[in-house]
Amino acid sequence: MSRAILYDSTKCIGCRLCEAACAERWGLPYDDKVAAEEKLSAHKLTAVQTHGERFSRRLCMHCEDPTCASVCPVGAFRKTALGPVVYDESRCIGCRYCMLACPFQVPAYTWDSRLPVVKKCDMCYERQQAGLATACADACPTGATISGKRDALIAEARGRIAENPGQYYDRIYGIEEVGGTSVLFLSAVPFEQLGLRTGLPREPLPLLTWRALSYVPDIVVAGTVLLGGVWWITHRREEVAAAEAREKEEQS
Amino acid sequence: MTRLLRLTVWQWIFVALMLGGLYAAYVRVFYGLGGATHLSDQFPWGLWIGFDVLCGVGLAAGGFTLAAIVHIFNIESYKPILRATILTAFLGYGLVILALLFDLGRPYRIWHPLVMWNPRSVMFEVAWCVMLYTTVLALEFVPAVFERFGWQRPLGWMRAVSIPLVMAGVILSTLHQSSLGSLYLIVPAKLHPLWYTPLLPLFFFLSALAVGFAMTIFESWHSSRAFGRQLEAPLLASMARVLAVLLGFYLVLRFWDLGRRGALARVLENRTESYLFILEIALLLVPMLLLFRRPVRLRPGALYACAVMVIFGFVTNRLNVSVTGMEAGSGVHYVPKWTEVMVTLAIIALGFAIFRFAAQHLPIFEEEAPAVSGRPVRLAAAGD
Numbered sequence: 001m002s003r004a005i006l007y008d009s010t011k012c013i014g015c016r017l018c019e020a021a022c023a024e025r026w027g028l029p030y031d032d033k034v035a036a037e038e039k040l041s042a043h044k045l046t047a048v049q050t051h052g053e054r055f056s057r058r059l060c061m062h063c064e065d066p067t068c069a070s071v072c073p074v075g076a077f078r079k080t081a082l083g084p085v086v087y088d089e090s091r092c093i094g095c096r097y098c099m100l101a102c103p104f105q106v107p108a109y110t111w112d113s114r115l116p117v118v119k120k121c122d123m124c125y126e127r128q129q130a131g132l133a134t135a136c137a138d139a140c141p142t143g144a145t146i147s148g149k150r151d152a153l154i155a156e157a158r159g160r161i162a163e164n165p166g167q168y169y170d171r172i173y174g175i176e177e178v179g180g181t182s183v184l185f186l187s188a189v190p191f192e193q194l195g196l197r198t199g200l201p202r203e204p205l206p207l208l209t210w211r212a213l214s215y216v217p218d219i220v221v222a223g224t225v226l227l228g229g230v231w232w233i234t235h236r237r238e239e240v241a242a243a244e245a246r247e248k249e250e251q252s
Numbered sequence: 253m254t255r256l257l258r259l260t261v262w263q264w265i266f267v268a269l270m271l272g273g274l275y276a277a278y279v280r281v282f283y284g285l286g287g288a289t290h291l292s293d294q295f296p297w298g299l300w301i302g303f304d305v306l307c308g309v310g311l312a313a314g315g316f317t318l319a320a321i322v323h324i325f326n327i328e329s330y331k332p333i334l335r336a337t338i339l340t341a342f343l344g345y346g347l348v349i350l351a352l353l354f355d356l357g358r359p360y361r362i363w364h365p366l367v368m369w370n371p372r373s374v375m376f377e378v379a380w381c382v383m384l385y386t387t388v389l390a391l392e393f394v395p396a397v398f399e400r401f402g403w404q405r406p407l408g409w410m411r412a413v414s415i416p417l418v419m420a421g422v423i424l425s426t427l428h429q430s431s432l433g434s435l436y437l438i439v440p441a442k443l444h445p446l447w448y449t450p451l452l453p454l455f456f457f458l459s460a461l462a463v464g465f466a467m468t469i470f471e472s473w474h475s476s477r478a479f480g481r482q483l484e485a486p487l488l489a490s491m492a493r494v495l496a497v498l499l500g501f502y503l504v505l506r507f508w509d510l511g512r513r514g515a516l517a518r519v520l521e522n523r524t525e526s527y528l529f530i531l532e533i534a535l536l537l538v539p540m541l542l543l544f545r546r547p548v549r550l551r552p553g554a555l556y557a558c559a560v561m562v563i564f565g566f567v568t569n570r571l572n573v574s575v576t577g578m579e580a581g582s583g584v585h586y587v588p589k590w591t592e593v594m595v596t597l598a599i600i601a602l603g604f605a606i607f608r609f610a611a612q613h614l615p616i617f618e619e620e621a622p623a624v625s626g627r628p629v630r631l632a633a634a635g636d
Contacts, residue, residue: 041293071438073375074361074368093364094357096296097375101438105582108293109357111286116357197441205438209374212434212453216377216427223423227324231415234326 002083003128004062004150004182005137006157009194010167011144012055014048021139022046025124042108042119046136049195054187056194057145059136060085060106060121061174062182063204068098068107070206076118083150083182084123092118103178103200123147123182150182157186179204266601273598276591280354288354288591292584299588302574304351304596306432307567308344309382310456313464314471315341315389316425323418329487335396335616336475337468342389343606345382347599354595374434381428388421396614430457436573442581445515446529447573451505458502459566462536465495466562473556479611489549492558496543499536499562506533528568528576535565 016035023030028043038049039058046059066085069077076091077098087107094116099107110116124134128147132138137147146153154175161168173185177200185196192198201208259267280288291298318337322330353359365379391410398407433456436443449455469488510516519526539558548554579585610616 067438070370070372071375072370073373073379074364075370075373091364091368092358093361094359095355095375096291096357097373097435099293099296100442100578103441105294109285109296111291111293112284113286114282114284116284200441205440206372208437208440208450209434210372211450212431212437213372213374213377219426220423223426224419227320227419227422231324231326231419234324238326 018136065204276594312344444577499540
């Protein structure tokens with residue numbers, strides 16, 4: 001059963017211990033200056049954002065049908081059976097289509113490197129494989145971020161809304177967005193007030209390009225028949241005309 | 253020394269652009285994409301993709317349209333300009349690949365799509381089509397080289413495979429010209445509604461066809477000026493007529509689609525997107541209206557002006573999709589860095605220089621005068 005992360009914004013106190021734990025796990029520098037950056041980048045794979053009195057987290061959403069995995073020409077991204085979407089930098093050619101396509105604007109690039117790579121959260125894949133919680137969930141002192149099985153986390157989130165209906169906005173972000181994600185959000189206010197992108201299609205985005213791509217075999221077959229047919233007709237006409245001309249010549 | 257300094261203005265410009273391009277290449281290699289571009293995590297595709305790749309591939313579309321007209325539809329009167337067009341297309345694709353080497357984060361892995369497959373990816377399909385089509389173009393052009401050196405046997409082999417090659421070229425072009433539009437189907441939430449539509453692949457294909465004709469007219473004019481070849485006026489006029497019909501069809505479809513999606517009102521908004529949309533449409537609509545008039549089609553100067561407008565309209569469209577339309581959705585304003593502009597200019601200059609060199613040293617332009625009316629040059633000879 002696939003793993004997921006549940007982030008409950010109402011429990012978050014903005015302590016940024018998740019950021020520090022994430023930086024440590026990736027071996028990235030973390031200090032006050034990095035802490036003050038409230039956006040994702042190649043050196044900050046999760047970011048706590050302040051929205052008035054509330055907090056929100058940004059990290060890879062680990063889509064059920066990831067856009068990045070579908071657009072990558074060399075298959076550098078993969079949705080694992082365990083849930084995390086992982087990136088294999090040895091395949092990456094650096095076309096950055098994943099960055100353009102990601103509906104959550106997550107993948108970041110090491111722009112200043114001579115051998116650049118894409119950086120994004122991998123939901124602590126190796127920890128998950130060992131049955132451990134993610135580093136951010138482990139570090140969270142209030143239980144605002146917890147990791148576990150997706151079904152169990154959805155049940156947990158529904159339970160919290162049912163128990164305290166006044167405290168929560170009555171929806172779970174990540175159940176339907178672009179076909180569902182493995183990171184789920186709970187909030188006291190509508191999600192756009194937390195800086196989350198709302199109004200995303202319910203269907204996975206890869207379907208949009210797949211619809212166009214699935215015409216490729218038809219175009220190849222129809223194109224061959226059509227072009228071959230036209231060629232045959234136009235050249236046959238010429239042959240006939242030439243043959244008739246020859247006959248005429250022989251008669252005269 | 254004095255001989256060295258006796259270069260024409262154009263040659264000086266060329267040398268300057270090459271030196272600038274080399275310096276920009278140095279910056280790109282040693283300071284990475286971060287040092288050489290204004291790209292960011294929010295705006296990962298800029299001028300090199302928007303202009304060098306999207307426009308480059310489109311402007312080379314004359315190659316497959318004209319090859320189909322001559323070899324498949326058997327309209328031989330267009331044959332005199334076929335080679336020049338194929339050469340431009342081949343050069344165009346070569347330069348697109350050169351630009352990609354600048355743009356890719358890891359250019360030395362450009363071959364990865366050959367062995368690492370992802371058939372769900374539009375980019376994967378584009379990579380394969382561009383690779384195969386560049387090969388096709390090379391094979392279509394190589395007879396000119398064989399003729400130059402008088403190699404008869406390989407010429408015979410090429411003649412035997414020429415029709416399947418042309419067919420493969422047309423199909424591959426149809427696929428990737430439209431797929432460049434499909435690339436943007438994945439960003440419904442980012443691309444501005446004036447351009448985002450499920451019909452993007454069709455629009456990219458139709459506009460590529462149109463600009464293929466416009467480029468053929470454009471090149472024919474320049475070749476006639478540079479090499480003293482006669483501009484094949486009646487041929488270009490009938491091509492211009494097809495171009496006008498094609499543009500009309502394309503524009504009607506664009507506006508029908510805007511209406512269908514309820515985006516028509518956005519044309520009149522007081523925003524940069526709307527102004528650039530209007531500019532794009534005007535640059536296609538004006539030449540269309542002009543080209544429907546016969547006197548315009550028969551005057552080389554007016555015809556050339558129309559072709560230039562269509563080319564600018566096409567370039568505006570591609571830049572609108574890749575830059576203008578993507579800015580609001582990604583929340584940043586992108587202006588290319590001087591290195592990006594320099595590389596682009598150097599690549600264009602290189603294209604002109606190689607074309608000139610090839611045109612001077614290879615049999616690009618046919619020796620015999622082009623047939624003026626209809627095609628039956630050979631038939632008439634056989635019938636007499």
